[in-house]
Amino acid sequence: MKNGCIVCNMGHSNTEIDVASLRTPELTWERVRSQVDHVIWPDGKRIVLLAEGRLLNLSCSTVPTFVLSITATTQALALIELYNAPEGRYKQDVYLLPKKMDEYVASLHLPTFDAHLTELSDEQAKYLGLNKNGPFKPNYYRYGNL
Known part of the structure; x- marks a missing residue:
């Protein structure tokens, strides 16, 4: 994925994004605000993960x-x-x-x-x-x- 890409789950279950593999000591999680996290690699590359990988329409209470x-x-x-x-x-x-x-x-x-x-x-x-x-x-x- 490109640096800075936004990753969210618009699928059918909370298993569509392997969030567990992102919760490693090598990766840093930075809470930007509610329902928005930066996951940062040691080289500085980051993704923006919405709703911790859960179904977006069920996790976020309002339409942006x-x-x-x-x-x-x-x-x-x-x-x-x-x-x-x-x-x-x-x-x-x-x-x-x-x-x-x-x-x-x-x-x-x-x-x-x-x-x-x-x-x-x-x-x-x-x-x-x-x-x-x-x-x-x-x-x-x-x-x-x-």
Whole structure:
């Protein structure tokens, strides 16, 4: 795993993450706040472990505001699209969100992680078969519904 990755259990039981193997004398556990621990290796590499590896939806009592923000932003932009669309563009049906919309919502939330996007080089875009300005997922990849 990459240094700093966030590890959480969204599975079906509390045995999906082998937490016992992380409780060794070589590894340091640092409580960041309730339900959030850093597990630190001797070389400084760390992971962020949520809810001590237990089922996240049962261990954490509330939905994080970050998740609510992403959801609400996506829904608001989808509603704006529906409101502004010419009559007849959308029937009563399920529509895929444009990838650019979902990527825009994600980009709005990057500062939360002190992160930023870099631009693909011409060579990278050509290799990936993508436009340098996105969308950055292939056509078969689906983010969500509108």
